[in-house]
Amino acid sequence: MAEANELRRIEPMKARLAELPADDEGWGFEIKWDGVRAIAHCGAQGLRLVSRTGRDITAAYPELGAITAGLGGREAVLDGEVVAFDEAGHPSFQRLQQRMHVRDDGQVRRLSREVPVTYVVFDLLGLDGESLLALPYTERRERLEALGLDGDHWRTPAYHRGDGAALLELTSAQGLEGVVGKRLDSVYKPGRRGRDWIKVKNTVGQEVVIGGWLPGKGRRSDTLGALLVGYWEGDELRFAGKVGTGFSDAELRRLLKLLEPLRRELSPFAGRQPERAAIFVEPELVAEVGFAEWTDTGTMRHPVYRGLRDDRPARDVVRELPVS
Numbered sequence: 001m002a003e004a005n006e007l008r009r010i011e012p013m014k015a016r017l018a019e020l021p022a023d024d025e026g027w028g029f030e031i032k033w034d035g036v037r038a039i040a041h042c043g044a045q046g047l048r049l050v051s052r053t054g055r056d057i058t059a060a061y062p063e064l065g066a067i068t069a070g071l072g073g074r075e076a077v078l079d080g081e082v083v084a085f086d087e088a089g090h091p092s093f094q095r096l097q098q099r100m101h102v103r104d105d106g107q108v109r110r111l112s113r114e115v116p117v118t119y120v121v122f123d124l125l126g127l128d129g130e131s132l133l134a135l136p137y138t139e140r141r142e143r144l145e146a147l148g149l150d151g152d153h154w155r156t157p158a159y160h161r162g163d164g165a166a167l168l169e170l171t172s173a174q175g176l177e178g179v180v181g182k183r184l185d186s187v188y189k190p191g192r193r194g195r196d197w198i199k200v201k202n203t204v205g206q207e208v209v210i211g212g213w214l215p216g217k218g219r220r221s222d223t224l225g226a227l228l229v230g231y232w233e234g235d236e237l238r239f240a241g242k243v244g245t246g247f248s249d250a251e252l253r254r255l256l257k258l259l260e261p262l263r264r265e266l267s268p269f270a271g272r273q274p275e276r277a278a279i280f281v282e283p284e285l286v287a288e289v290g291f292a293e294w295t296d297t298g299t300m301r302h303p304v305y306r307g308l309r310d311d312r313p314a315r316d317v318v319r320e321l322p323v324s
Contacts, residue, residue, distance in 0.1 A: 006133070007077045007126040011191035012037050012052055015180050017320040018198035020164045024181070028137060029164045031157060031171060032178040032199055033120050034091040035083035036100060036311045040119065042068045043075040049082075051311040057082075060099060063112050063153045064119050070151050077126035078144075079188075080154075084117050090175055093288065097307040101254075119154040125188060133188040140188065164200070172202040195323075205290050206231070206300065207309060207317045208240055211268045212280040213259060216252075223252045224259070227305065228274045229287065231319045236270035238298060238319070243289055246305030255308075258285060272297070286312045294321075 021027060038057065041048040047065045049058040058065075061082060084096035098115045099108075124144035125132055132140050141159060149156045160167050161184070168179050178201035186196035208229035216225035226244035230237045247255070262281035267273055286309045291300040298319070 006131050007041075009050075009054065010039055010077070010125065011054070012039060012079055013189050013191070013197060014193035015182075015197040015199040016193050016195060016323060018181075018200060018323050020168065020200055021181065021198075024164045025162045026184050027164060027181045028141070028159045028161055028184050029167045030122055030159045030180045030182070031167070031176060032180050032201070033081040033083050034093045034177045035081040035096055035117075035120070038080060038082050038119070038311075039125070040064075040067065040076075040078040040080065040121075042071055042078065044073075053311055053313050055311075057311075060108060061112070061117055061119075062108060063116060067119065067149065067151065067154045070149055070154065071147065074147070075126075075128050076124065076147065078119075078121050078149075079123035079125055080119050080121040082117050083120050084115055091177070093306055100310065101308065116153065121149055121154060121156045122159070123188065133190070136185045136187065137182050138184050168200055168202070176202065177205070178202045203290060204293060205288060205306070206240075206320055207286055207288050207312055208243075209237060209283045209314045209317050210259070210281065210285045210287055211237060211239070211283045212274065212278045213256075214242060214244075214275070214277055215279065220252065223249075224256050227255070227287065228269075228278055228280075229289070229303075230269055230283070231317050232315065233270075233319070237268050237283055239269040239272045239274060240319070241299035241303055242274060243287070243300075243303045243305050245303075246289075251305075258308075272299075284314050286310070286314050286317055294319075 037052045039050045047068050051057050083091045086092040095115055099111055124140050164181055181198045183196045210227050211230050212228040213224040214226045216223045226242040228242050230240045259281050264280050264282055267280050268283045288306045288309050289303045291303040293301050295301055
């Protein structure tokens with residue numbers, strides 16, 4: 001019973017941004033999927049899919065429900081990523097955006113046909129009531145692969161022992177985000193971001209907290225012109241720049257509708273401030289952006305909006321810099 005309680009509300013283990021280890025023989029490497037992290041609770045009652053923030057997102061992805069049948073009646077707690085693939089077979093966070101924020105049942109059913117998703121499974125946390133958190137990564141993966149989870153909307157990609165540079169080069173050639181490295185002997189530490197799991201990216205990206213916006217001009221005069229974003233440094237929200245590209249007209253309208261109720265008088269940013277025309281909001285919404293590089297002043301150069309992330313707690317967003 002204690003083991004069952006341990007797994008009932010479990011926060012996913014996290015990876016730290018880093019460079020590839022010089023000696024990687026003790027590491028396993030997986031492709032880094034550009035999707036939404038989710039814990040899948042599979043059992044006699046069906047599927048319960050929970051986001052990193054603890055929100056039940058099962059209803060948003062009805063095509064994943066049949067994974068319980070793929071388990072042949074066994075109960076399992078899985079860790080994985082909900083991914084939408086484009087026509088070329090590459091993960092597309094932009095396509096996934098169409099599924100992430102939908103609440104209407106009829107629209108969900110339609111979109112599940114037009115923009116289907118796949119649950120990419122990369123860890124097994126519990127099986128038939130037994131917690132596997134204290135087992136090493138290699139044994140959890142061995143038990144996971146023995147389940148043979150490979151269906152129309154779920155898959156279990158292989159991992160590679162060592163030779164992380166080769167996999168990173170392959171992902172770069174295919175336009176993928178990067179790799180995740182995990183120590184072969186590492187246990188699963190819920191909610192922790194230690195040195196046992198690392199992520200190595202081919203592209204520069206960052207989750208940011210939206211702290212305000214600038215009014216639009218010209219064609220955008222009736223909506224927002226740019227988002228004002230930042231990251232937490234201790235108890236202070238640091239200004240990271242303005243994001244003015246990457247939006248569709250529909251997304252601009254949606255963002256403004258979400259931000260208007262969050263208006264506040266004073267800036268949520270500490271230290272460096274945005275320009276005077278800024279309209280400030282409570283720092284509750286999280287977005288993902290791509291950008292060229294960090295400047296010496298701690299802002300992003302040429303940031304591009306990629307989408308909202310309602311699967312990330314705003315208070316957890318910090319500036320990500322590689323560690324050795």
